[in-house]
Structure formats: C-alpha cells, structure tokens
Amino acid sequence: MALTSARKKFLLLEPVTMSDQIAAYRVGDRVRILDIGKPGHVRTPTYVRHKTGTIERFCGMFENPENKAYGRWGLPSIPLYRVQFRQHDIWPDYDGTPGDVLEIEIYDHWLALAEEEA
C-alpha cells in the first residue's frame, strides 16, 4: 500500500513544514462542523453546522476575521480548511445527483473529528 503524505512525514521520509505542525486535520479526514454558539459576525453559516464532511485542503493560516470584525487583533492567525460535503448530507430533500457537492471554508475552532461511522 502506498504511504500517505502524512505517514511519510511521520516516518520523516518527507520534510515536515510549519503548516503541518499547525494543521490538525489531514486531507480526507471526516469532520463535523460544531455549533460553538459564538454570536456576531462569524464565518460559519448555520446551514453547515452539525453536518459531517471531508477535509478537501488546508488553506493556510489567516488572521481571525471573527475578531477583526469588531476592531480587535486578528492575531494569532488560525488554520483555515476547505470542507467538502455531499449535498444530500446537507439538504435531505436535495434535488440533484449523488455526486453533487458543496465546498466551504471553515476555521479550525469550528471543527471536530467525526465519530467513526459504522
């Protein structure tokens, strides 16, 4: 079986970058979007909260826009991911193909690893 990039990094066969140390989630990880009850100008829309999707990519570190929106410091920067969902997992009555997807950017503090599916 081919080694994943994460596995190669674990075995030190690939260099580990700063982003690797910061990024808690790997491409392909199943994640659940949290509802952290944070009020105000947050960047996680309600329609994806409590939904389960897959990490599509790590986008990098960005100043926290939820703090900057209120004139506060955006630092320290926080990890941002793109999460892909099957449309049918978001909207039970979705009208489209099983392969239709939605991708959205989610900051680290709104994510948790999804429980293993049976």
Next chain:
Amino acid sequence: MSNDEHNHDHDNHATTREDDDLELTEGEARFLALKGLLIEQGVMTADEIRARMEFNERGSPHQAARMIARAWIDPAYKERMLDDTKAAAAELGIEATEAALVTIENTPERHNMVVCTLCSCYPRSLLGEPPAFYVSKAYRSRAVREPRKVLREFGVEIPETVDIAVHDSNADLRYVIMPMRPAGTEGLSEDDLAALITRDSVVGCALPVEPA
C-alpha cells in the same frame, strides 16, 4: 431649495453633493461626512481618496478572461494558474490584491459555481464589482440549496451525468472558475478566445459564449 437660501459660503465644505435632486442614503451621507473630515483634518487629500476609489474600481471581467484564454492556449500557464492564481495574474501584469485566490477548473465530470452566502466576497481585482444577482439574498440562499434550478434560470442546463460543486466563498479565499474551452475554437486567437469568456462564466453561472 432656492439659490437665495443656499448662497452661504461654500469654501469651508470639503465635500460635494453630486445629486442635488435626490435624498442622500444613510451610506452616502456617512461617506460624505467621513470624506469631509479626513480632508479637513489633513489625514488624506481629496486626490488620494479619488485615486484609491479609482484603484478599487480598476478590476474588470477582462482581467480574468485574459488569464483563462492564456490558460486555454498554454498548458504550462494553466498549471501555474491552478497552482498559484496570484502569481499567474502577475505574469500578465495584473495585480491581484486578494489575500488568497484559487482557480477551479470545470471538467466534463464537474461544473463549478461560486456564491458567498454570508455577504458578497468576490475576486474584485480580476472581475470588477460583483453583479447585482451575486449580492442578492435570493442567489445567496438558493445557490447552495438548489444550484441546478438556479443554473436553469440562468439558461444553463447541467446534465445529470455532470456533478455540480458549489463553492461558498464565505471566508478568506476568492474563487475563479475556469470554464472549459468550447469546441470549434481551435483557430481562434488569444484575444478572440478572451472575448468568449464572460463575467458570469467565471462565476460559474454561465458557459462561455459559443464562437460565431
């Protein structure tokens, strides 16, 4: 208001009111008041504010169209654009001021479209100001919920053999959709190809214009 009531000294007013026949909106009034104060207090000059507004509005769909036309012709440029859109823009002398730009390619298997459900995030330096539909609540709420129906209303029928990926531009990335090059365009020049690439085709709500 007659001229007689309005003939007081204007020299102390740094602002101008452009449409005297219309009531100012709250936003316009706020803008004019702020602009006047910035100038009066010596923070910025009127010319600096004008230049900044001109800079903000310099983007146009032609910028993205030039990049996509080049990508259709030059596979190596296409790879670079997919890998680093800002650097690819700079190669053509286009200054992209967005923090992070991503190009997503339409394929025979997948059509892509962009929406910002939270406000109206948009790659302005490559596409200019967003169209009215893009900022409407109807598009922002429906594009994620029923993209096929929305596309049909734009006159775009995506067959069931093609999946649709909706990209919510809700945070720090800005998206450019690279449409597929239409058939029958083999002999066209780069400029003629760029003319087929419309604003809405780069948002994913349209397909490129078919060549004449």
